[in-house]
Amino acid sequence: MFRYKKSSSGGYYMDWEFTILNFIRWNWRSDFLDKLMPIISFLGKGGLIWILLSVVCLFIKKARPFYRSLVCCLLFNLVACNCIIKPIVNRIRPCVMNTTVELLSSVPFDASFPSGHTLFAFAAATTIFIYNKWYGLAAYLFAFVMGFSRLYLYVHFPTDVLMGAIFGVIFAIAAYKVENMLFEKGKPIFRLKARQPKAEQK
Numbered sequence: 001m002f003r004y005k006k007s008s009s010g011g012y013y014m015d016w017e018f019t020i021l022n023f024i025r026w027n028w029r030s031d032f033l034d035k036l037m038p039i040i041s042f043l044g045k046g047g048l049i050w051i052l053l054s055v056v057c058l059f060i061k062k063a064r065p066f067y068r069s070l071v072c073c074l075l076f077n078l079v080a081c082n083c084i085i086k087p088i089v090n091r092i093r094p095c096v097m098n099t100t101v102e103l104l105s106s107v108p109f110d111a112s113f114p115s116g117h118t119l120f121a122f123a124a125a126t127t128i129f130i131y132n133k134w135y136g137l138a139a140y141l142f143a144f145v146m147g148f149s150r151l152y153l154y155v156h157f158p159t160d161v162l163m164g165a166i167f168g169v170i171f172a173i174a175a176y177k178v179e180n181m182l183f184e185k186g187k188p189i190f191r192l193k194a195r196q197p198k199a200e201q202k
Contacts, residue, residue, distance in 0.1 A: 011092030011112075017157045021094055024151055025101065037149040038105050044117035044146050047074055050124045066131050069179055073127045074120065076175035077168065081119050085167070086111040095154045105153050115156045115164035118147040122168030123175075130176060143168075 004012045043049040050070065057067035091113035095101055110116070121143035129136025147165060150156040156164075 007092075007097045009092055009097050011094075011097045013094070013097065013157060014159070017159060018094065018098070020158050021151060021154055025154065028152070033152060034104055037152045040145055040149040041105060041117060041153055044121055044149075047078075047120045047124075050074055050120060053124070066127070068183065069130070069176055070124065070127050072179040073123050073172050073175040076178070077120055077123045077171050080171055081114065081116050081164075081167070082110070085114060086116070089113045091157075091160070093155055094157055098154075101154050103154060105155065108155055112156055113160045113163065114167055115147065115150050115160040117150055118143065118156075118161045118164030119168040119171070121146040122165045123172040124168075126169050126172035127176065130172075 004014055006012055051074070054067055054070045054074070057063035057070065060067075090111045093107065093112040095103055095107055122140070125136060125139035125143045128139040143165070147161040150161055151158060
């Protein structure tokens with residue numbers, strides 16, 4: 001059950017992953033979700049919704065600390081996910097292995113593992129949760145829907161989404177810790193202090 005198999009296209013998968021994807025495809029498809037899920041997924045493309053949120057927070061003085069944390073989080077996750085993990089694992093997407101599926105969106109060009117949409121959504125939700133629990137819980141709900149949209153669209157395996165969520169939470173906490181090391185009370189600790197004038201010699 002938890003043993004990976006290799007497809008004719010060269011991709012690796014576990015039987016239960018296609019079982020879940022096909023169950024969603026055959027039992028939960030509807031006209032409403034066929035329209036909604038691509039929209040949800042589009043909002044997470046390239047971290048679009050989180051970039052827009054950070055831009056809005058940039059112009060709100062009270063939200064500046066959150067803005068800094070969110071930007072650090074997004075940059076941290078961008079490097080970890082897109083520049084390191086995805087190229088190393090280089091997993092083929094389920095829609096490439098099963099070409100009989102009629103897709104509702106275009107096939108993403110990058111690797112499947114982990115789900116970047118899910119990773120960024122859970123990372124942003126974790127950062128929001130650090131500052132405000134209620135907003136954070138709402139963001140986690142949105143992140144869950146984001147992950148489900150990737151399964152619904154048949155562009156990710158369940159393990160891609162699961163590990164994307166786990167990595168997102170871990171990387172967000174790590175990014176927050178690093179950010180706290182670099183900044184102190186909203187001011188960079190590496191900013192050079194102005195030299196104090198020397199006391200006049202008597």
